[in-house]
Each structure stands twice: as C-alpha cells, then as structure tokens.
Amino acid sequence: MARLLIVDDEKSICQMLQIAFRKEDHTVETATSGAVAKKKLESQAYDLIISDIIMPDLSGIDLLEYAGFTRNPGRFILITALPTMDTAIRALNLGAYRYVIKTDKLVDEIKLVVKQALEDLALREENLRLRRELLRVFAQNNIIGQSRKILSILEMVR
Numbered sequence: 475m476a477r478l479l480i481v482d483d484e485k486s487i488c489q490m491l492q493i494a495f496r497k498e499d500h501t502v503e504t505a506t507s508g509a510v511a512k513k514k515l516e517s518q519a520y521d522l523i524i525s526d527i528i529m530p531d532l533s534g535i536d537l538l539e540y541a542g543f544t545r546n547p548g549r550f551i552l553i554t555a556l557p558t559m560d561t562a563i564r565a566l567n568l569g570a571y572r573y574v575i576k577t578d579k580l581v582d583e584i585k586l587v588v589k590q591a592l593e594d595l596a597l598r599e600e601n602l603r604l605r606r607e608l609l610r611v612f613a614q615n616n617i618i619g620q621s622r623k624i625l626s627i628l629e630m631v632r
Contacts, residue, residue, distance in 0.1 A: 475499045476592055479518075479548070481511040481525040481537065487553075487580075491524065494581045495588070508532020515541050520548040522571075522591055524584065527554040527561060535561065538568050549591045551584070 478500050480491045488504035495502045503518070505511035508531045515523070515537075523541065527534035538550045549571040554561070562573045571594075572587045574580070608631070 475501070476521040476588075477501045477503075477519070478588070479503050479505065479511065479514055479520045479523045479525075481505045481508065481523065481529070481534065482553070483507060483526060483529040487526070487576075490581060491584060494585065498585075500588075508534075508537050511537055512540055515544050519545070521595060522551060522588060523548045524551045524553060524588075527552050527565070528556060535565055535568065538565065538570055542569060549595065551587055551591065553580070553584070 475498065478495055480488050480495075480502060481504070482488050482491075483506055485506055488506060492502045492504055503514060503520075505514055508529050511523075511525065512532070514520075523537075525534035525537050532540075534552045534554070538552065541548070541550060550565075550569065551572045551574060552565050552570050553574045553576055555576040557573070557575045565573050571591050574583055574587060577583070
C-alpha cells in the first residue's frame with residue numbers, strides 16, 4: 475500500500491491516525507514536530523504527508539514549502555483545528571492536495587481524502603506509464619501505414 479508520514483504536535487492525533495492507516499495496510503511514520511518531519515523528508519520518500527498546520531517549531535505550511543525543495547514528491551494534506559481563509563488559500567497555492575478541518579470525524583474524513591489522493595496518484599502513474607509506452611512504440615516505428623490520414627494521425631499524436 476502507501477507510505478505515509480503523519481506530523482502533528484499532538485501525540486494522540488499521530489497515534490490515532492497511525493492506528494487507522496496501519497489497519498488499512500499502509501506503512502506509517504509519525505513526527506511530533508516540524509524539525510523531526512524535515513529530517514524524515516530529507517531521508518525518506520512518502521506517498522502522502524499529513525501535517526497539522528499550527529505547531530510550535532515549524533508550521534505545516536512551512537513544512538509543505540520545505541518539501542517542495544526536497545526530492546520528496548509526496549502529496550500534502552494539511553489539517554487544522556483553527557481554519558482561516560488565508561491559510562487555506564496559501565496552502566493550496568503552495569500545492570497542498572487538501573486542507574481538512576479537525577472535527578470529531580477527522581479519521582473518517584482523512585481516510586476518504588487519503589483514498590482519493592492515492593487514486594489520483596495511481597492514475598497519474600498509469601498516465602505516465604502509458605505515455606512512455608506510446609513514445610516507445612512510436613520510436614520503434616511499429617505503426618504500419620503511409621496514407622495521408624495515418625501520417626496526419628501520427629503527427630497529431632506526436
């Protein structure tokens with residue numbers, strides 16, 4: 475399944491999400507500070523990073539921005555108990571996949587968002603694989619036909 479990093483200064487949130495996602499066979503690591511999360515992002519690749527926005531040492535927004543400079547292509551899901559329009563807009567502009575408000579249904583909401591994010595990642599990977607395969611086929615000239623219509627279709631595909 476997927477490799478997840480959960481970042482929240484509230485240890486109970488990390489544990490709750492870790493248990494929920496391990497039950498779904500995901501590999502889950504946690505960090506209770508932005509500094510620890512930065513070190514993990516430098517050394518590991520994650521499919522998804524779920525981070526609280528408001529933390530004492532480094533905000534989730536700062537962590538999202540930092541992740542953009544690492545080799546880590548993981549999707550970012552930001553969670554917060556204190557939502558603001560400015561923070562939501564900034565998060566999405568920096569490339570966050572979703573912005574989720576902490577409620578008593580946090581686990582169910584995050585599970586749904588993670589499922590959608592993983593489906594989106596799978597579709598993107600399939601798209602890239604198919605594009606590479608198509609380019610390989612064209613590079614080998616495996617297309618038979620020299621009619622004007624075939625040549626125009628090949629040019630359009632290229």
